[in-house]
Amino acid sequence: MKALRRFTVRAQLPARLSGLAELSVNLRWSWHTPTLELFESIDPALWVSGERDPGRILGEVDPDRLSALAEDDGFVRRVDELVEDLHSYLDRPRWFQKQVDGGADLPSGIAYFSMEFGVSEVLPNYSGGLGILAGDHLKAASDLGLPLIGVGLLYRSGYFRQSLTADGWQAERYPSLDPQGLPLRLLTDDAGAAVLIHVAMPAGRVLRARIWIAQVGRIPLLLLDSDIADNDVDLRGVTDRLYGGDQDHRIKQEILAGVGGVRAVRAFTQYENLPAPSVFHMNEGHAGFLGLERIRELRSDGLDFDDALAAVRASTVFTTHTPVPAGIDRFPADLVRLYFGDGGSGSSLLPGLDMDRILALGRESDPALFNMAHMGLRSAQRANGVSLLHGRVSRGMFDELWPGFDADEVPIGSVTNGVHAPTWASPRWLDLAERVAGRELMEEARGWEKLHEVPASELWATRNDLRGELVSEIRRRLRASCLERGSTEAELAWTDEAFSPDVLTVGFARRVPTYKRLTLMLRDPERLRALLLDPDRPVQLVVAGKSHPADDAGKALIQQIVRFADRHDVRHRIVFLPDYDMSMARYLYWGCDVWLNNPLRPLEACGTSGMKSALNGGLNLSIRDGWWDEMYDGRNGWAIPTADGVDDARRDDLEAAALYELLEKSVLPTFYERGTDGIPERWVDMVRHTLETLGPKVLASRMVRDYTVQYYGPASRAGHAVAADGWAGARALAGYRRRVDAAWLAVTVRDVEAEGLPDTPVLGSALTLSAGIDLGGLTPADVTVQAVFGRVDSDEQLHDVVTVPMTHRGPVDGVDRFAAETELPLSGAVGYTVRVLPHHELLAGDAELGKVAGPATV
Numbered sequence: 001m002k003a004l005r006r007f008t009v010r011a012q013l014p015a016r017l018s019g020l021a022e023l024s025v026n027l028r029w030s031w032h033t034p035t036l037e038l039f040e041s042i043d044p045a046l047w048v049s050g051e052r053d054p055g056r057i058l059g060e061v062d063p064d065r066l067s068a069l070a071e072d073d074g075f076v077r078r079v080d081e082l083v084e085d086l087h088s089y090l091d092r093p094r095w096f097q098k099q100v101d102g103g104a105d106l107p108s109g110i111a112y113f114s115m116e117f118g119v120s121e122v123l124p125n126y127s128g129g130l131g132i133l134a135g136d137h138l139k140a141a142s143d144l145g146l147p148l149i150g151v152g153l154l155y156r157s158g159y160f161r162q163s164l165t166a167d168g169w170q171a172e173r174y175p176s177l178d179p180q181g182l183p184l185r186l187l188t189d190d191a192g193a194a195v196l197i198h199v200a201m202p203a204g205r206v207l208r209a210r211i212w213i214a215q216v217g218r219i220p221l222l223l224l225d226s227d228i229a230d231n232d233v234d235l236r237g238v239t240d241r242l243y244g245g246d247q248d249h250r251i252k253q254e255i256l257a258g259v260g261g262v263r264a265v266r267a268f269t270q271y272e273n274l275p276a277p278s279v280f281h282m283n284e285g286h287a288g289f290l291g292l293e294r295i296r297e298l299r300s301d302g303l304d305f306d307d308a309l310a311a312v313r314a315s316t317v318f319t320t321h322t323p324v325p326a327g328i329d330r331f332p333a334d335l336v337r338l339y340f341g342d343g344g345s346g347s348s349l350l351p352g353l354d355m356d357r358i359l360a361l362g363r364e365s366d367p368a369l370f371n372m373a374h375m376g377l378r379s380a381q382r383a384n385g386v387s388l389l390h391g392r393v394s395r396g397m398f399d400e401l402w403p404g405f406d407a408d409e410v411p412i413g414s415v416t417n418g419v420h421a422p423t424w425a426s427p428r429w430l431d432l433a434e435r436v437a438g439r440e441l442m443e444e445a446r447g448w449e450k451l452h453e454v455p456a457s458e459l460w461a462t463r464n465d466l467r468g469e470l471v472s473e474i475r476r477r478l479r480a481s482c483l484e485r486g487s488t489e490a491e492l493a494w495t496d497e498a499f500s501p502d503v504l505t506v507g508f509a510r511r512v513p514t515y516k517r518l519t520l521m522l523r524d525p526e527r528l529r530a531l532l533l534d535p536d537r538p539v540q541l542v543v544a545g546k547s548h549p550a551d552d553a554g555k556a557l558i559q560q561i562v563r564f565a566d567r568h569d570v571r572h573r574i575v576f577l578p579d580y581d582m583s584m585a586r587y588l589y590w591g592c593d594v595w596l597n598n599p600l601r602p603l604e605a606c607g608t609s610g611m612k613s614a615l616n617g618g619l620n621l622s623i624r625d626g627w628w629d630e631m632y633d634g635r636n637g638w639a640i641p642t643a644d645g646v647d648d649a650r651r652d653d654l655e656a657a658a659l660y661e662l663l664e665k666s667v668l669p670t671f672y673e674r675g676t677d678g679i680p681e682r683w684v685d686m687v688r689h690t691l692e693t694l695g696p697k698v699l700a701s702r703m704v705r706d707y708t709v710q711y712y713g714p715a716s717r718a719g720h721a722v723a724a725d726g727w728a729g730a731r732a733l734a735g736y737r738r739r740v741d742a743a744w745l746a747v748t749v750r751d752v753e754a755e756g757l758p759d760t761p762v763l764g765s766a767l768t769l770s771a772g773i774d775l776g777g778l779t780p781a782d783v784t785v786q787a788v789f790g791r792v793d794s795d796e797q798l799h800d801v802v803t804v805p806m807t808h809r810g811p812v813d814g815v816d817r818f819a820a821e822t823e824l825p826l827s828g829a830v831g832y833t834v835r836v837l838p839h840h841e842l843l844a845g846d847a848e849l850g851k852v853a854g855p856a857t858v
């Protein structure tokens with residue numbers, strides 16, 4: 001019989017164990033080993049079968065067992081100690097509280113918006129890297145004490161669960177979640193009723209959502225849920241699935257996340273008596289509508305659209321995560337008109353906002369489309385990519401928004417992603433690190449580098465133990481998968497012997513879009529087979545990953561791997577494990593000796609799985625893409641050479657051959673070369689070097705500190721500057737922008753004179769440049785004038801430019817003259833020009849407005 005409805009009934013906890021309830025609802029347990037061990041000890045078998053979920057343990061454990069534990073003084077004491085430890089974690093001042101600025105300059109709050117959050121497998125509200133990154137961001141913000149609030153949606157089914165059919169095809173299931181059974185609480189009003197936020201829909205309808213709060217350490221995560229009886233049936237389904245449905249479904253989700261998200265933040269800070277956030281961070285463009293809602297708020301406070309936009313931009317940070325134009329979220333402009341227009345009724349989703357202004361924010365080269373990334377960039381003064389390389393790629397990809405600037409001047413910076421050590425490092429490494437660095441450093445996720453002090457024998461023993469645990473986990477999952485695919489117990493004795501705890505183990509696990517090239521390793525199946533079956537130095541390979549349900553090409557790649565791994569000759573050395581998620585990923589990162597990544601460069605914006613492996617002493621074997629491009633140092637792993645400038649098939653051939661060769665000539669020999677003590681000395685050196693040098697750099701705490709110092713702090717200060725004196729700054733900035741827009745066509749460099757240049761100039765020769773500038777009605781203080789030197793190519797284009805500021809020397813014959821004395825900064829074929837940029841103290845930089853004027857072209 002199928003249940004009509006499911007719900008969760010919580011057990012009554014004996015009074016002496018009431019602390020368990022508190023421990024189970026704060027998701028800090030998900031990265032706090034002692035708390036995890038406490039829950040496990042309640043019922044170890046149930047712990048495993050219940051997917052390591054404290055809420056389920058408390059719901060399903062035998063009441064007699066709970067009564068017995070309530071009588072066990074030792075157990076009760078551990079509960080009380082852990083509750084006390086949690087309180088101390090929540091209350092004690094942390095890194096953020098110790099910043100010298102001590103107040104005014106630090107954000108009063110940061111609202112961090114993301115369409116997915118991967119905090120723990122018990123809350124499967126994520127599909128992959130983006131969501132897990134957002135989860136790690138919250139956890140690191142908690143460890144550092146940031147006043148951050150996460151904002152997203154609660155999906156009824158989260159992302160799908162993957163299994164395999166007998167012939168290796170991906171099958172999907174969407175188990176539905178019961179929020180009551182999750183570590184969530186509802187935001188309620190003073191009378192105890194659920195707070196609902198309202199968002200207007202076309203044709204006079206209303207979409208309502210309740211607000212669940214997941215407590216992630218110190219950080220509240222607000223999750224909007226439309227599945228309530230107050231909504232029309234179709235609107236109840238808005239939060240049904242992550243990345244499911246058509247464009248119409250998606251825009252509703254993004255309106256709810258962005259517009260509804262801001263309203264949820266307002267309700268939450270009001271009911272919980274918290275200050276309003278001073279910074280809004282869009283993690284990717286999906287929640288970009290939040291900027292429009294904030295403009296609406298300010299419009300109703302009496303600001304005009306321009307003033308409101310200036311105010312919103314100052315305090316918004318936008319992070320882009322894709323290096324490919326096809327990866328950007330775009331909606332038909334007509335769909336935006338449908339949802340944001342008034343349909344002639346006079347009432348709309350965002351009253352007071354002119355449709356043309358809305359559309360202009362998302363404009364791109366195709367006028368029929370509305371581009372969410374462009375909207376993100378236009379509604380934020382500060383933007384970044386997620387690795388040095390991705391920052392560079394993004395500057396090129398979005399340079400159309402800054403016409404007249406070279407790509408490297410486009411104001412998009414970068415903060416390289418990081419991973420949350422307590423979540424991703426095995427408890428063994430965390431214990432070792434605490435032993436050598438001390439608890440205090442580890443609490444702030446510092447001191448990781450001290451792991452290099454651990455003796456070689458212990459490092460190696462740890463690696464062996466972790467590989468052994470992984471092999472047991474592989475056997476367990478392999479067996480389950482074979483049964484699911486139709487094998488019988490009697491045929492599966494071989495799975496007990498599959499994989500070996502002593503064989504070099506390579507991991508490859510990630511989503512399966514084409515650019516990640518899941519099947520590159522199969523390019524030459526015989527060569528791979530020889531590597532797997534080498535009698536002296538074999539390799540074993542564990543592969544996992546989900547394909548988007550609509551992506552049959554991706555599913556075909558999975559099938560290729562599964563079919564190869566099904567072959568009887570190699571099945572004990574290569575496996576595809578279905579249902580890659582956080583719970584599986586953990587074992588892979590802990591146990592794999594080598595983490596393989598072979599994307600098509602530069603399509604991996606950052607990549608984080610290799611960082612998690614590195615935290616566990618895994619060595620990366622990767623194309624130099626994303627984070628690896630900046631962090632590979634020749635001794636912490638291997639770089640697979642990239643074959644640029646050839647067609648795709650040949651590129652795959654060349655890069656696969658390079659991969660096999662690295663395995664044969666370097667990876668395997670280093671692993672299997674043992675000293676008399678059985679320890680592979682060179683390997684352990686590389687592990688130690690990885691822990692020491694990468695450990696500190698790949699941490700999410702480093703990432704969140706970078707965001708705080710480079711983005712949140714400046715955005716908060718800019719936000720205060722525009723808000724002061726009744727938004728005087730916003731009005732001034734908007735007025736300035738209007739003046740620049742009106743004047744700019746007339747701004748030109750009339751003439752440029754160079755004086756003092758000798759006949760045969762040498763590097764460092766002094767020269768005076770002077771230029772007459774027509775300011776088109778702007779004042780000298782409204783602009784920056786620069787002399788620009790660079791190497792010239794055959795097209796007279798300047799490269800490797802050096803800019804020198806020119807100062808105003810007054811009007812001469814009615815023309816403003818600017819001049820600079822300088823020394824020739826470059827040698828070779830050198831050229832120069834003069835340019836004018838808008839300048840205002842409330843702009844983040846002179847390139848921000850995307851305007852530049854030069855000499856009139858003849």
Ligand SMILES: *Cc1c(COP(=O)(O)O)cnc(C)c1O
Binds near residue numbers: 127129130606612
């Ligand atoms: C870290 C992680 C990812 C992201 O890995 P990439 O290297 O960015 O592809 C995806 N899924 C899970 C479960 C992860 O833990």
